Amino acid sequence: MKNILEVKDLHTSFFTHLGEVKAVNGVSFAVGPGEVIGIVGESGSGKSVTSLSIINLLPFPGKIVGGSILFAGKELINLPEKEMQKIRGNEISIIFQDPMTSLNPVFTVGNQIMEPLVRHRGLSRDEARQKAIEMLAMVGIPSPEKRINQYPHEFSGGMRQRVMIAMALCCRPKLLIADEPTTALDVTIQAQIIELMKDLRDKTGTSIILITHDLGVVAEVCSRVIVMYAGSIIEQGNRRDIFYRPRHPYTRGLLRSVPGIRAKQKERLKPIDGQPPDLLNTAAGCPFYPRCEHAMLICAEERPSYTEFSSAHKAACWLYHPLAPRVERSI
Amino acid sequence: MNREEILVEVSHLKKYFASRPGFFRKRQTVVKAVDDVSFQIHRGETLGLVGESGCGKTTVGRTIIRLYPATAGKIVYAGLDITNFTEKQMFPLRKKIQMIFQDPYASLNARMTVGDIIGEPLDIHGIAAGRQRKEMIMELLNKVGLSPEHASRYPHEFSGGQRQRIGIARAMAVEPEFIICDEPLSALDVSIQAQVVNLLEDLQSKLGLTYLFIAHDLSMVKHISNRIGVMYLGKLVELASSNDLYQNPLHPYTRALLSAIPVPDPDTADQKQRIILEGDVPSPINPPEGCRFRTRCRHARTGCGESTPEMKEVEPGHFVACYLAHDGYSG
């Protein structure tokens, strides 16, 4: 099947007075139809900038400096804003982390869901209203016919996030980008949203890019996982590859630093030492090199290329070069 | 160290916040943030406190150290009834009790150097001055894994994890015995969280500290705590050793909370039967009569609305406030 989205060698930078911040530095991945793909990585690793690049909503002074973004076969980079507007909110929808800042407080929830239906889909107001009620019911809002006339502040945090998801889905987008959709929510409400995302995955066939820093959320909903570090994808693979056969020392480190919930004995956590790098002064070598317990001389000098372990699973690490010393698995 | 020695004893603690009648509200409303909570903390242990946003965890912490006056109940610290202590009477205790805050960005004074932030408690309590003060600051920086040259820098020059270390160094400056950690990890990345947890554990075993560890990340709480209390809408609903709580949760809310945690393990995630709580947490202004959880509880029966279940020891050291659990879930 053909991919819905193909990102190739994407470079996005922020041109600040201190210099160029290389927020996304050569990112390539593809999303198939109906696929749910997770992007994980620490704060500042470039997850949001990647997604904002796709829909061309980069804040100033951000700019795409290279690469290609093919959506349904069409190049999005340098697409005129007018055409981009037709795609955004219609064929590609995005859900942001904080539902309160993305809902307009002065319009009713119903109005906000109906607006793109009228604008993009040419529905009449009555039809749009029916559709909005249907969508609210689908995301589990009780008595949607009444709720539709209420304002965002009358909804709780979890319900606002549901409204955001309803809005994002009402135009039946081909691609949904959800940027930390559960981070601001409580655990039990987060669980409601995770179940809802799973439901969407199984019922609508929309492709989803789910951005999160929570490895648990990824393990529950995504079929494929991309691990980002300092603006690059350092490893990607199927869910089981990443959780059971991680290759990159950073991925292994991430998995080791969360406590096992089923562990009966108390074990000391194994953090990754050091801090994430400063993207202003990127060095020549592997971005993870200063924190890596297996670092070799070459790692400081040259960026590693990808080694493929299967058609879906690859990692950028010198350890897998044929001439590198063998390292014991440590997870 | 005597594990049985009780350092903190809280009995029937209540903290109500009154809001003045406003333009929209005719009558004065009362938020029952903490409503009849009792527990003990043994010297040298870590008591975890979990529950969803707004359930009263921070208020418990702040009332214990008398940042808020208690509405009712009793707080005994090291054998002293401090419930009605004046600020002057509290002063010597302020050295022994410290607090570490959730937000490492907001809790440090941006205009002070790191050295002065850490040195401030030394000045307030007249512990050290001049050369000795300087030496103590260096030692503290060293203790939390920062280096001496950091002393002359300002908070904004540090990452989140480093700022949290500065907060910890400051709390350690006065040689405390009891530290309230209010969500010290939630602003930090996964790999950095483990660094801070290890630091807190090292300091505890070296200095014999006692912790009240407030959090909503249940997997970290389980890792760090000896015992855990679960709060819901201002009430403690279950209290047990961390292993008992995770292996044999008795309150339906605890069960839902545990099942809500996303597990970073695909096989476990796929098999998991999740208990989804419907709806949202009710308002603490008008909490449900009787058991406060009954409106979201799938086991609720008529008796649950008539009177409030008390905390009862159903197994050694395992307390729960639920009529069903009291009856062993029969009938």
Ligand SMILES: Nc1ncnc2c1ncn2[C@@H]1O[C@H](COP(=O)(O)OP(=O)(O)OP(=O)(O)O)[C@@H](O)[C@H]1O
């Ligand atoms: N407006 C901006 N000006 C300068 N640099 C920016 C700007 N926005 C983002 N960046 C930089 O781009 C990098 C990537 O940021 P991005 O928001 O994509 O991170 P993220 O992975 O989404 O992190 P988080 O988990 O915190 O959301 C960061 O290092 C950040 O400093």
Ligand SMILES: Nc1ncnc2c1ncn2[C@@H]1O[C@H](COP(=O)(O)OP(=O)(O)OP(=O)(O)O)[C@@H](O)[C@H]1O
């Ligand atoms: N100073 C205050 N004045 C009035 N109401 C307050 C005050 N502090 C807290 N509350 C209310 O008391 C309740 C408990 O708040 P608290 O901050 O203790 O919750 P929490 O469990 O720490 O939540 P979170 O996980 O969001 O930090 C909330 O309903 C809150 O709105």
Ligand SMILES: [Mg+2]
């Ligand atoms: Mg982001």
Ligand SMILES: [Mg+2]
């Ligand atoms: Mg709090």
